[in-house]
Amino acid sequence: MLKRFFLPLSLLLATLGLARAGDGDSTVDAQVNREHVLSQKTIPVFGFKVLRTLPHESSSYTEGLVVDGASFYEGTGRYGRSNLMRKNLASGAVEKSVDLEEREFGEGVTVMGDRVYQLTYKSNKGVVYDKASLQKVGEFSYAAQGWGLTHDGQELIMSNGSAALVFLDPKTFRPSHHVVVTDDRGPVGFLNELEYVDGQVYANVWQTNLVARIDAKTGKVTAWIDFTGLNPDTDLFQYPFVLNGLAHNPATGKLLVTGKCWPKIWEVDLVAKP
DSSP, rough: OOOOOOHHHHHHHHHHOOOSOTTOOOOOOOOOOHHHHHHOOSSOOOEEEEEEEEEEOOOOEEEEEEEEETTEEEOSSSSTTTTTEETTTTTEEEEEEEEOOOOOOOEEEEETTTEEEEEESSSOEEEEEEEETOEEEEEEEEESOOOOOEEEEEEEEOOSHHHHHHEEETTTTTTTEEEEETTTTTEEEOEEEEETTEEEEEETTTTSSSSEEEETTTBBBEEEOOOOOOSSSSTTTTTTTTTEEEEETTTTTTTEEEEEESSEEEEEEEEEOO
């Protein structure tokens, strides 16, 4: 059954004010950049140390990434080429795959219980799959763009390119509330790929190598992670082939990071910057 929800006015204004362009549009500058992060003194900044590399198909225009046991689920974008795949974590081999409709641009993905949820960019539609078979079992709709998706065990958490994180009931898909993400200088927009870990939401700031760690209750940025240097070839992997793919591996407690069409997934440890 198709369900609809509409954004509160304050959230809609945040969306219109901060998300002027998206994944399929021409390049724009995010209002948070590396200089902004490294020059501030109040929020800790982390770099990274690579612990191991895992294979990643270089044709995968990654939009969503989530680990589930010995597998990971990856959602990809681009019109006519978007899909959802379950892959073996160690080998990268595709175990199951399903294509989206040609007019749909796939976005964020999360696994909750026995369901996989996937957003689309401008179609205002999310898709629900059975986790085992990847058969489509439902749809839901939303008024804004679809960017990143995760969950806290109770509710889905969605980004739309603005500074807002929207919390949705996974049965009715109605929003229960939202938080506006801020650092010490103001709202942090262009929030894209999401991952929830122990009360914190990790969010990639689109078109940057920055990930914000966010208190899920307050929206306050509690740390920045600078992934500058992870890109394996800065001449080849420029816009739109930017950092995009963020997952937590429960088996190791570490983050997995990749980019659109990047040839590897990197499992990393965080290292505090002086």
